[in-house]
Structure formats: structure tokens, C-alpha cells
Amino acid sequence: MNPTQAPELLTEALARFAAQDGDDAEPLSGAAVRELAREHDMNPRDVELAALEQEIMPERYLRNQGTVGCAGQKALLQAKVAVVGAGGLGGWIVEALARMGVGHLQIIDGDCFVENNLNRQLGSSEATLDRPKAAVLAERVRAINSAVDVTAQELWITEGNAVDVLRGADVIVDALDSLPARFVVQRAARELNVPLVHGAIAGYTGQVLTILPGDADLETVYGPGPYPEQGVEAEQGNPSATPMMIASWQVQQVVKLITGAHRGLLRNRLMLLDAQAGDVTVIELEQETDESE
Numbered sequence: 001m002n003p004t005q006a007p008e009l010l011t012e013a014l015a016r017f018a019a020q021d022g023d024d025a026e027p028l029s030g031a032a033v034r035e036l037a038r039e040h041d042m043n044p045r046d047v048e049l050a051a052l053e054q055e056i057m058p059e060r061y062l063r064n065q066g067t068v069g070c071a072g073q074k075a076l077l078q079a080k081v082a083v084v085g086a087g088g089l090g091g092w093i094v095e096a097l098a099r100m101g102v103g104h105l106q107i108i109d110g111d112c113f114v115e116n117n118l119n120r121q122l123g124s125s126e127a128t129l130d131r132p133k134a135a136v137l138a139e140r141v142r143a144i145n146s147a148v149d150v151t152a153q154e155l156w157i158t159e160g161n162a163v164d165v166l167r168g169a170d171v172i173v174d175a176l177d178s179l180p181a182r183f184v185v186q187r188a189a190r191e192l193n194v195p196l197v198h199g200a201i202a203g204y205t206g207q208v209l210t211i212l213p214g215d216a217d218l219e220t221v222y223g224p225g226p227y228p229e230q231g232v233e234a235e236q237g238n239p240s241a242t243p244m245m246i247a248s249w250q251v252q253q254v255v256k257l258i259t260g261a262h263r264g265l266l267r268n269r270l271m272l273l274d275a276q277a278g279d280v281t282v283i284e285l286e287q288e289t290d291e292s293e
Helices: 007-018 030-039 043-055 059-064 069-077 086-102 133-144 163-168 179-192 218-222 242-260
Strands: 080-084 105-110 148-152 170-174 195-204 206-212 271-273 279-286
Touching: 007 030, 007 043, 007 279, 030 043, 043 069, 043 086, 059 069, 069 086, 069 242, 069 279, 080 086, 080 163, 086 242, 105 133, 133 148, 163 179, 163 206, 170 179, 170 206, 170 242, 195 242, 206 218, 242 271
Parallel strands: 080 105, 080 170, 105 148, 170 195
Antiparallel strands: 195 206, 206 271, 271 279
């Protein structure tokens, strides 16, 4: 539903929140959002969007006010983000995007949780072992934010299905640990003309790169191939904090893309974070030119 077409009674109810002033003013709580949604036969996201149209920030997003503001929050609620990979990086990415209020999250992973995931993967617990990662994270999203429409797809991304699976996403996030699969996702993003936010981790280090159509891409980072199934992550492992560190940077890049705050985007710049050495390096990437032009 277009928030500008909200039922008149809902508009009037929200206007009462907007008219409040002083210390006794009540924020638009989650309970109020859900009650208005029931009264007007709407989903919570549409109620929140209608509120934001009137410059009313729902209480759950108040700490977003000083950064993205009402306009940015509205853009987030209207966006769809596909997260490919629901493991070390993907779990923290999905968690943060749900809390930021991205309106539609698509979680794609064909794997199930196993015991060696417990040291770093958000969705893993002793109770979720052997359960599909995508489904577990989708349940967590629903528990965190009822305004988020979440889709769990328990499948592996392949050359044959990538474009169809990812079609409709505003941003695609690479949270994979397979090098060949990363390139499959990149080719799909390129065909769909959609931004891709790449992240990779190994040991105490990780990297982040945001790729818009025409930008320097993963070939610039990894070379022409062929590529092994996994990179140095398989040798160096991952302590708990490394995926959190890289996932947080990926999430900030996604938020910048959706809200239009493009200053500081890691376009054509590979950021390397080394928690062991305590330093950050940014490598400027050169875009390949077509010599036939």
C-alpha cells in the first residue's frame, strides 16, 4: 500500500500523535502500531510508513532519527535486500538490517547449522543445530520486527537460478564463504543492474567492497581465476568477533545505498580491516577499460 493512501481514520489517529507536545507526549510505540494495523486491516509496515509520511518516527526507530531521519527510515522500510549466505556474516547482517527496519529481507542459504558454527554464527545455538540457517534467521527477524517481511529460501545459489532468485532486490549482500559462488552472485547483480555489497573474512581480518554497475569488481580483487572453493578462511578460521566486524561495515554500506547517503561508500575502494594488527587499509581499485573503445 502507498502510505499516502492510508485510510482517513488512520491518518486522523496518527495526526493526534503528531499534535502532541511537551513532556507528556507519547511516542508511537510498537503496541500502538500493531493496534492500528489491526483496526485498519493493514500490516505494521504500512502503518509505520503512514506515520513517517507525517514526520512521526515510530518509537522503535527513535535512535535512527539522528542518522537516517524520517525520510531515510521510510526508504529503508520500502526497500528489499537479499542476503546471500546465512552463516558468520549473514546472521549479523540480517539481524542489523531487521533492527534498522529494512522492509523486506530475503535470506538465501541451503545449509543447516552444525556444531562448529556455534563460535561465531548468530543463528546457531544448541537448539538450532541441524536446522536450516535461512529458516532460523527468518524466525529471528519475525521476533525482532513484525514490520519486516522476511523470505527464507533454503537453496544454494547457482548459475542457473541466481538471476531469478535475486530479481527484485534493491541491494544484494554477499555473505558467502565460497569464492565461485561469490562470482555467480556478482554476475547476477551485474545482469540485474543492482548494487552488490561484498564482505569476506579470515582469521582476524576481513574486507568490504561495494560494487555498483560499472565499478571495479571482484575480478579486480581476486584476479581472473580459476578460483578455489574457499579462500584463506579455511586455513585461518574465524574467531567470534571477525564476522561481527565485517558485517557491521556491510550493513552501513547497505543503509547508505538505500538512503542515498553515498558519501563514504566503498566504491572502487577495498577496505581491509586487521583486528590483530589494529589497522585499516583502503586500497584504491582501478576500473578496467575496454580497449576496443
